[in-house]
Amino acid sequence: xxxxxxxxxxxxxTSLLIAPAFAASAxxxxxxxxxxxxxxxxxxxxxxxxxxxxxxxxxxxxxxxAAESQAMSEMMNGPSQADLKPxxxxxxxxxxxxxxxxxxxxxxxxxxxxx
Numbered sequence: 769x770x771x772x773x774x775x776x777x778x779x780x781x782t783s784l785l786i787a788p789a790f791a792a793s794a795x796x797x798x799x800x801x802x803x804x805x806x807x808x809x810x811x812x813x814x815x816x817x818x819x820x821x822x823x824x825x826x827x828x829x830x831x832x833x834a835a836e837s838q839a840m841s842e843m844m845n846g847p848s849q850a851d852l853k854p855x856x857x858x859x860x861x862x863x864x865x866x867x868x869x870x871x872x873x874x875x876x877x878x879x880x881x882x883x
Contacts, residue, residue, distance in 0.1 A: 821874075826870045830863050835860075841860060
């Protein structure tokens with residue numbers, strides 16, 4: 769009974785962490801359309817600044833998500849949770865890599881803007 773309860777709690781915690789990602793992906797089609805509409809005409813420094821700001825903001829979100837995933841990993845100490853820990857570690861690593869890429873995009877747009 770206790771093992772089942774711990775498993776259910778781990779599943780709930782995992783669901784709560786991952787649910788925002790699924791919600792974000794549901795709106796991603798509209799986001800992609802908006803971003804692609806914004807990217808195509810990027811020619812002026814102001815347009816590059818706007819994209820740099822967006823990418824910096826996304827990088828910060830990814831860093832926060834990575835920290836949350838790492839915190840979840842650190843909570844996976846029980847025997848029934850041992851299989852979950854590597855997944856949270858990998859998710860955190862990927863989110864950190866994504867943050868670095870978004871930071872690089874922001875830097876590239878700032879460079880294109882002449883700064």
